[in-house]
Amino acid sequence: MNTFDDNHENNQAxxxxxxxxxxxxxxITKVFHTGxxxxxxxxxxxxxxxxxxxxxxxxxxxxxxxxxxxxxxxxDHPTQGSxxxxxxxxxxxxxxxxxxxxxxxxxxxxxxxxxxSTLTLLENVMLPMDFCSTYPQTDREPxxxxxxxxxxxxxxxDNLPAAVSGGQQQTAAIARALANxxxxxxxxxxxxxxxxxxxxxxxxxxxxxxAKGKTVVMVTHDPGLAAKTDRVVHIQDGRLVQEExxxxxxx
Ligand code: ADP
Ligand code: MG
Numbered sequence: 001m002n003t004f005d006d007n008h009e010n011n012q013a014x015x016x017x018x019x020x021x022x023x024x025x026x027x028i029t030k031v032f033h034t035g036x037x038x039x040x041x042x043x044x045x046x047x048x049x050x051x052x053x054x055x056x057x058x059x060x061x062x063x064x065x066x067x068x069x070x071x072x073x074x075x076d077h078p079t080q081g082s083x084x085x086x087x088x089x090x091x092x093x094x095x096x097x098x099x100x101x102x103x104x105x106x107x108x109x110x111x112x113x114x115x116x117s118t119l120t121l122l123e124n125v126m127l128p129m130d131f132c133s134t135y136p137q138t139d140r141e142p143x144x145x146x147x148x149x150x151x152x153x154x155x156x157x158d159n160l161p162a163a164v165s166g167g168q169q170q171t172a173a174i175a176r177a178l179a180n181x182x183x184x185x186x187x188x189x190x191x192x193x194x195x196x197x198x199x200x201x202x203x204x205x206x207x208x209x210x211a212k213g214k215t216v217v218m219v220t221h222d223p224g225l226a227a228k229t230d231r232v233v234h235i236q237d238g239r240l241v242q243e244e245x246x247x248x249x250x251x
Contacts, residue, residue, distance in 0.1 A: 021049070021050055021051075022049055022183070024048050024084045025068075027044055028071055028078045029078060042078070046081075047243075049215060052210065054206065054207065055217050056226035056229040057218070059234055063236055064237070066189075067238075072186050073108050074091075085105065103180060106184050107177025109173050109177050111192040112193060113161070113173040113193075114173065115169055121153060134179075134180045151175045151205060153168060166194060167198035171202065171205065173190075174202070182214075190206075191220065203225050
């Protein structure tokens with residue numbers, strides 16, 4: 001275990017000098033103003049995420065995990081500090097360019113799946129391709145079917161979300177996250193609403209994606225799953241308190 005300190009960049013580089021920094025969060029502070037009160041949800045967090053890494057972010061409820069995830073996805077903006085992903089300073093992007101950039105570069109997975117209930121699983125997976133025009137129109141449906149097949153949902157492609165289980169909705173959401181073949185996946189408690197066996201299946205999907213070269217940042221409150229990732233980033237009261245590197249992953 002490496003205790004987080006001001007030399008964290010050295011620690012991280014020391015863990016595996018071959019890793020290339022893909023995401024840089026620098027001096028991130030997020031203050032929410034509610035009812036005339038300032039609440040510091042993230043307090044001067046600096047952390048890098050490396051290409052090809054499977055990182056988990058853990059911490060108690062209310063510690064700032066979702067706020068941190070929202071800084072990475074650009075769903076919310078920092079009060080201070082910068083977030084640079086693959087060289088793009090995303091904290092500077094306005095909403096419209098941000099949503100196009102996000103659609104092409106990030107796959108996002110939420111605890112409650114956020115599939116559109118009136119669309120079939122297939123249509124849900126096609127949506128990001130339609131939005132970003134990433135693939136020719138005629139390629140989108142076969143690609144969506146391939147992705148659903150990859151996550152084990154080939155037979156459910158034409159079902160509405162309500163007609164499949166929670167685990168199947170989440171695997172469909174992962175297929176949707178992969179629609180534009182983004183290099184990075186950000187997941188906020190993706191197994192938080194699933195039984196442990198289904199959670200394992202979803203975790204295996206993420207592991208397989210990392211094995212294929214994707215970078216995955218997964219917020220989780222499941223210590224068992226976190227322990228199986230390459231690195232665990234601990235958040236407490238909006239501060240980064242420590243990082244642990246998996247011994248097995250650092251060959
Ligand atoms: P976690 O995901 O670790 O449970 P969050 O990042 O959701 O924690 O929240 C961290 C803290 O910030 C909590 O105290 C929460 O109440 C507060 N918070 C989150 N979002 C907002 C918001 N939009 N307005 C005000 N406070 C918020
Ligand atoms: Mg949360």
